[in-house]
Amino acid sequence: MAGVTLRDVALTVGVSAKTVSNVVNGTGWVSDEVRDRVKEAIRELGYRPNFAARQLRHGRTGLLALAVPDLREPYFAELAASFVGTAQKRGRTVLINQTGADRDIERALIEGEGLPSIDALVLSPLALTAEDLGARRSRTPLVLLGEQAAVLLDESIVHLGMPNVTASRAAVEHLIAQGRRRIAAIGIQNSGPNASSSLRALGYREALAGAGIAVDPALLREVVHFSRAEGTRSVEEMLGARVEVDALFCFNDSLAFGALHALAVNGIRVPEDVAVVGFDDIDEGRYTVPTLTTVGPGPEVIADHVFDLIDRLEEQPIGRHVLPHELVIRESA
Amino acid sequence: MAGVTLRDVALTVGVSAKTVSNVVNGTGWVSDEVRDRVKEAIRELGYRPNFAARQLRHGRTGLLALAVPDLREPYFAELAASFVGTAQKRGRTVLINQTGADRDIERALIEGEGLPSIDALVLSPLALTAEDLGARRSRTPLVLLGEQAAVLLDESIVHLGMPNVTASRAAVEHLIAQGRRRIAAIGIQNSGPNASSSLRALGYREALAGAGIAVDPALLREVVHFSRAEGTRSVEEMLGARVEVDALFCFNDSLAFGALHALAVNGIRVPEDVAVVGFDDIDEGRYTVPTLTTVGPGPEVIADHVFDLIDRLEEQPIGRHVLPHELVIRESA
DNA sequence: CAGGGCGATGTCAACGCTGACGGACTCGGG
DNA sequence: CCCGAGTCCGTCAGCGTTGACATCGCCCTG
Secondary structure (H helix, E strand, O other): OOOOOOOOOOOHOOOHHHHHHHHHHOOOOOOOHHHHHHHHHHHHHHHOOHHHHHHHHOOOEEEEEEEOOOOOOHHHHHHHHHHHHHHHHOOOOEEEEEEEOOOOHHHHHHHHOOOOOOEEEEEOOOOOHHHHHHHOOOOOOOOOOOOOOOOOOOEEEEEOOHHHHHHHHHHHHHHOOOOOEEEEEEEHHHHHHHHOOHHHHHHHHHHHHHOOOOOOOOHHEEOOOHHHHHHHHHHHHHOOOOOOEEEEEEOHHHHHHHHHHHHHOOOOOOOOEEEEEEEEEOOOHOOOOOOOEEEEEOOHHHHHHHHHHHHHOOOOOEEEEOOOOOOOOOOOO | OOOOOHHHHHHHHHOOHHHHHHHHHHHOOOOOHHHHHHHHHHHOOOOOOOOOHHHOOOOOOOOEEEEEEOOOHHHHHHHHHHHHHHHHHOOOOOEEEOOOHHHHHHHHHHOOOOOOOEEEEEEOOOOOHHHHHHHOOOOOOOOEOOOOOOOOOOOOOEEEEHHHHHHHHHHHHHHHHHOOOOOOEEEEEEOOOHHHHHHHHHHHHHHHHOOOOOOOOHEEEEEEEEEEHHHHHHHHHHHOOOOOEEEEHHHHHHHHHHHHHHHOOOOOOOOOOOEEEEEEOOHHOOOOOOEEEEOOOEEEHHHHHHHHHHHHOOOOEEEEEEOEEEEEEOOOO
16 A cells, blocks of 8 residues: 555665665665665655564564453553553554453453464453463463463463552551541452452451451442442442441542542532542542542553563563552542 | 464475465365365464465555544543444454644654554544645545544545534534523633534534524633533532523533532532533443433444445545434433 | 366465675775 | 775565466366
8 A cells, every 4th residue: 555665765766675774774884875865765755664564574563452341441441541652652552452351352362363463462351261371372472460360371471460459458558547447448349369359358458457447347338340330329328328437448449439429419528527549540530529549550650560571571571570559649538 | 473374384284385375264265174184283283374474465454543632531432442342343453542632643643653554544633734634645544533624635534523513403402492591501612613612612502593592601611621520610610600500511421420420519400400411422421320411423333434434445435424413312301 | 088167276476674695896004 | 916894785585475377187068
């Protein structure tokens, strides 16, 4: 489609294709005069190097695939935004897929089915099993995000875990340090022991235990999704049941946004009456009223770290990595 | 990286590379027996076709680039989600870029700089000028979304416009039909006459004029961004100024969500006291309380239509296309 | 039994680019 | 005047794949 090739440029200038290639890539020796004429011709003809040919010649593509369950969820939208932004800064391109939490799709992705040749796949798995990973044939480097796949079987897999337990504990300890004692945990799910929900609940329990506070089942609120609507519903239910509360630890920021909404509608002041802490540090927390206190690492940090890993892929980084957590204190707690 | 090539498979089976190619692509004639042996070997060796080589051979990549200002904005996140979903259904792959509303980045993108070879670029431009488009060298098909680039100079450009005026008019007429007379327009901006904001304001005025209702400047609310926070702020300001209102037409759904929040906090019932209509038909409107009445076309429809255009790119579709609008009636109005 | 048609597979070249290598030419020192 | 080192540029081949075309054996028809 592009039409103009190295050869075309070479012909109009009257040199060999290789010389033009040298000019384009800054390799070899080219006299200033020839270089200028070549550059001129390139501009003139509108020559653009052909990616496919380049790639075919020497393995790399500069392409990186990111696969998340659903871009509609704010957390994944932000994650994707951070990836794309970081990639653009680093001269790479991100190609995005949605798994819809479908195991077959996740399985197809780790095999690279339907994908162009990429340098690495970054996957936030939800349904993938250890067997699937074990059965993997593709040798494309794979970076797994999150807890769902804590099992590593293939030597080409890198796992980047979130500091779920420690971050959650830090968040709840922050609430306790402010004198809060009736702290609700919003986001309980009936999932496996390695699921994010379970790990965050564990951090919550550890913090309470550390302060000698008993866990009140009435303060453990189950949700179906980590969504705004569920956050609202949870709080409405607690209020309806007249549960005494002075703080909320929400298992992600969307839940927290929903909770803030419910509190505002019911005339409950934040943080005076009830303090609120979220989890994930997504951007929108800067713009809510009040602004949201939350724990990270945020998407930017994750993206940055993943790119670091990918850049050093030939060397070491196989195995499990866990990012440090950080507490982002804003107005809500 | 993949290592295994057609030739490898061919050698182990004892046929020619071309035959393997025929099996893979379902082209030509291959006996069932050979086909089975080849398939077996493919599975055995873990052969994966090389995208770069395929592409080099015959122009297509199956890659499609989508460039939006910022994935963090819910509307663009949904648009991207719809694109990715539709692409997956249609056997294509989407690669995403963010422009950050930066003219240099938009300019670089329409030239394909830094991008791999793609079949088409879909761009939602904010800063691009007519000159930029005129100066474009790349011949990659380009689909422009939205109003910012109503000027077409290059014959390889397809413009997909939103039905801003007609959809807005329909939204406001819907409010008027319910007997609403004090209808605020939330989302006024001081931008050019072709900007979305101006066109939506025009639809609003047309609807009022059609019903013989005068425009009250107190009901025209300016915003900086089309964001949730600004929607909240606008409504708080109106309430603070004791402006009489019985309906809100918000220029996008995010503004509407913010408005719903402000109304709820202030104990104003929706739709009994104030009706609310948004614009864009993003998914979240299904989950708010109350659910949001809005006008489309929604992201899904847009994505679908863009893919149709791209599939028929060789033929006709150069020029301006405008999607039909649709009114999505839910609880809020 | 010649000739045509069809099924099944192979040969060849080219897509655009770039490493490895090989001239040719200049210049300065021995 | 010869030779090595340094410049500048070209030739060649091949990355993996697939269209165009050739080949070969077979059955069918007249």
